[in-house]
Amino acid sequence: MSESVSHVVRLNQVNFHWSKSLKAVIDIPEFSMRRGESVFLQGASGSGKTTLLSLIAAVLQPQSGQVSVDGVELGTLRGGQRDQFRVDRIGLVFQQFNLLPFLSVSENIQLPCRFSKLRRSQAVHAGKSIDEETDRLLSAMHLSPSDIKNRKVTDLSVGQQQRVAVARALIGRPKLIIADEPTSALDSDTRQAFLQLLFSEVHAAGCTLLFVSHDASLGSMFDRSVNLKDINLAANNSDMLGATG
Amino acid sequence: MIGIAWKSICNRWTTAVLAVLAIAMSVALILTVEKIRRDARDSFAQTVSGTDLIIGARSGSVQLLLYSVFRIGNATNNISWKSVEEIRQRQAVDWIIPISLGDSHAGFRVLGTNHDYFERYRYGDKRSLEFASGKPFDDVFDAVLGSEVAAQLGYKIADSMVVAHGTGKVALVEHENQPFKVSGILKPTGTPVDRAVHVSLEGIEAMHVDWRNGAAVKGEGTDADVVRGMDLKPRAVTALLVGLSSRGAVFREQRAINTYRAEPLLAILPGVALQELWGLISVAEKALLIVSICVVVAGLVNLMSVLLAGLNERRREMAVLRSAGAKPANVFLLLCIESAVLTIGGIILGLALHYLLTGLGALFLQQRFGLSVALSLPGSTDLKILLAIAVAGLLAGTLPALQAYRKSLADGLSHRL
Secondary structure, three states, rough: OHHHHHEEEEEEEEEOOOOOOOOOOEEEEEEEEEOOEEEEEOOEEEEEEHHHHHHHOOOOOOOOEEEEEOOOEHOOOOHHHHHHHHHHHHHOOOOOOOOOOOOEEHHHHOOOHHHHHHHHHHHHHHOOOOOHHHHHHHHHHOOOOOOOOOOOOHOOOOOHHHHHHHHHHHHOOOOOOEEEOOOOOHHHHHHHHHHHHHHHHHHHHOOOOEEOOOOOOHHHHOOEEEEEEHHHHHHHHHHHOOOOO | HHHHHHHHHHHHHHHHHHHHHHHHHHHHHHHHHHHHHHHHHHHHHHHHOOOOOOEEEOOOHHHHHHHHHOOOOOOOOOOEHHHHHHHHHHOOOOEEEEEEEEEEEEEEEEEOOHHHHHOOOOOHHHHOOEEEEEEEOOOOOOOEEEHHHHHOOOOOOOOOOOOOEEOOOOOOOOOOOHHHHEEEEEOOOOHHHHHHEEEEEEHHHHHOOOEEOOEOOOOOOHHHHHHHOOOOOOOOEEEEEEEEOHHHHHHHHHHHHHHHOOOOOEEEOHHHHHHHHHHHHHHHHHHHHHHHHHHHHHHHHHHHHHHHHHHHHHHHHHHHHHHHHHHHHHHHHHHHHHHHHHHHHHHHHHHHHHHHHHHHHHHHHHHHHHHOOOOOOOOOOHHHHHHHHHHEEEHHHHHHHHHHHHHHHHHHOOOOO
């Protein structure tokens, strides 16, 4: 296995700034994640966490340097290809409001399968059908499928919503799961339980996990903990850049 | 995608319903205005057919057309019986129908005429009048009712009725001494004929035996049998419908009558006078049409504003869709589908509303003016209008959709608002 494929995420001399007049927000000489690794990325707010995630998720393009995900150099993809690449390879979980209020729980989970044939076929492959895979994921997230599947999303607690969001990120087994502060809306008990479920299911699916939080106490549960300050040269000399979030 | 769009609409159903209603109302309005315009025209044009000339006292041609055929307004003067006889004897004249107006019964016009009316009068596609029951008037005091008159007042054959002088709805003086008897009832025609009480010219004279200079002569009033014995030759009529033996003679005859020396008369060609009438009405029609178009535009602007206003609240929704793999093009499509659903919903509801309105409107027009407005499937003009509204609705939806497309590109996957 070549080095580029054994690494699911690889950044090389990546430099990003919002406009030419502003200083760089991201200046990362080197950062990479191995396949199956779970990485905790810690950083104060304003340190460029979300920007870095956007670069890895191919939402933003760096002004210089290369970002590759699952062996694909993102700079070589065009707009539409980037969108397709993202839904095929990356599952995303955010802090909150991950779900569409007008769709049922199972429809929300199956959303990526509407837009990605790859995710759909992998979901069918993993379960017997998409519906069964949805049920399996719900059970894995300790949610009773029969009880919750057809409920309205707005009736769920925040903790339940976040677990549904993880199920959606995991459906169809994308190579990379990016979780941006998924636990900051949860209390500490729920947070522990949530992380346990996340780990076990990410591990079972063979996914690579990039977990971002400002809460350093969570770091010990991961394979590797990285402080953005240590890899991002721009973070050290940009104290004035607190506004970009 | 359509499923998502539909559920998204249902999620914001109040604004969606309002947008659909706005479009529905504009669709209903423009279709109804268009329909009434067209049907009124048809109905007017159908009222008289096969008549080459209409002759009356000298006035305006539109006025003559209105009072002689449509029973709208009043004549300024009459034609003397001597002139009627002279016109009848002209070589080019095939037949004449004398018409004498000026009296009413329970708000319906009383029309004095002769048997030629039932034989010669044509409406629509050269159709002649037919009797639903009974027969034309024989006696001085016989009356033939239009279908609407009989239906509204509940008259049957051989019922007696009292005719009032003047044409108001509430008659001040009634010709009580000479009650008329219903001898026949006509089939519906969808023309003002339905709203007329037809009596003989002699009957009109008989009504006025005890009248001098517009007021009742004091006394008991003359008995009907006595009246029958009197000389009831009509002294004047209000208008004449004339058929010529050759249509080629129509302009020559018109000129001859317009320059008639014994009496100032006016002869008009019904078709030409109708055109003049349209000329007058078209200004109002155009104004109405412009108002309807404005309402349609307002409906579409409303649709656009509903979609645009919703966009800010829905930025999060768009971001969720994007993070779940929707491309900006999908977001664009979603908004387009939404506007299409709202527009089509509006059009369907508008059509339903239109049929309801025309149904009620037809009833009113039939009762008030004897004009027939038939319920019909949308014609090609209607379909063109609907298509134009559908296209405009889709176009109105593309601006918010473009906006959503741009925003979802700019917002990316960010949830921070």
